[in-house]
Amino acid sequence: MRKGPSWFNLASIGLGLAFLYLPIVLLVAWSFNAGRLVTVWSGFSTHWYAALLDDDALRDAAWVTLRVGVLSASLATVLGTLAAVGLVRGGRFRSRLLFAGLIYAPLVMPEVIMGLSLLLLFVALGLPRGFWTLTAAHTTLTLCYVAVVVQARLVDFDRSLEEAAQDLGCPPWRTFLSVTLPNIAPAVAAGWMLAFTLSLDDLVIASFTSGPGATTLPMRIYSQVRLGVSPEINAVCTLLIGAVALGVAAWGLAGRARTRLPL
Known part of the structure; x- marks a missing residue:
């Protein structure tokens, strides 16, 4: 006879969930506070x-x-997918280890170092910091994450499908677009969403590479929070939490709908 979870396990789970989600619940609740002070409830x-x-x-x-x-995210998805294809399908080409190291370096490199190095690069090239330098920096940051996700899918991909298409006269580029890409589309979409989320959340690299007219929402929130937390900031964060929750729910429902489709 199986025993139920012990009180210690339940308490540990409860404390872990409270540690993770209680601050979010408080943030959402205080966003509906009628008063300006976030420590005194003045009504809904x-x-x-x-x-x-x-x-x-x-x-x-x-x-x-x-x-x-x-x-x-779109640029990182294209470049990351091509990088993953090169790593999986390119074989043991010369400088493969160097190429893989350059792709995966942003995964382990501190964002402060990345932001500073990109700033020095843009200054050396004489590029004014703004929207495009920020986009290039975020593409560099998120490309590696897309490559990891897509590479994991390509490793398990059945290459006999591509071989069958090529035996029927399909050129390699059309084989990739018609056979490979539709089969790895969920991984590509997951990589895009991960890249978009990382770009949306970034503060450190954006602080180094942005300029006038290219202030991001995390930078604006951080600058206002330094002067004191206001319910308006709580409202912005609540909207972001709601958008993320809706996106996750939509993705989950879409995945369940795909699994129920008849073969």
């Missing part, structure tokens, strides 16, 4: 959500963050 209100519509600085920062995230 959605005033701070309406105030976001009049905050031009936050809206501009959110728009910059969204554009940089979509563009850098």
Whole structure:
């Protein structure tokens, strides 16, 4: 007869979940506080959500963050997918170890070092810091994550499908677009979402590589929090939490719908 979980296991799980999610719950709750002080409850209100519509600085920062995230994630997905294909299908070519090391370096390199090195590069090239330097920096940061995700899928890919297509006269580039890419599409999509999330969350590298007119939402939030936390900041963070939760739920429902499709 199987025994149920002990009180120690339940308490450990409860404390772990509370440590992870209790601060988020408090943040969401205080975003509906009618007063400005975040330590004194003054009643329920959605005033701070309406105030976001009049905050031009936050809206501009959110728009910059969204554009940089979509563009850098798309570029990182293309380059990371090609890098993964080269690592898996390229065989033991010369300098493969060096190439793999350069691809995976951002995974273990501190973001401060990456941000400083990219800043020195842009200064040496005479490039003004702004939207495009920030996009290039985020592409460099997220490319390796896409390569890791796609490479894991390509390792288990059945190459007999590609061989069958090529035996029927399909050229290699069309084989990749018609056979390989549709089969690895979930991994490519997962890599894009991971790259977009990392770009949305980045603060350190953006602080080094951004410039006038390219202030991201994390930078704006950090600059305002240094002067004191306000319910308006809590409202922005709550909207971000809601967007992430909806995205995760939509992805999960889409995955369940795919598994129920008839073969």
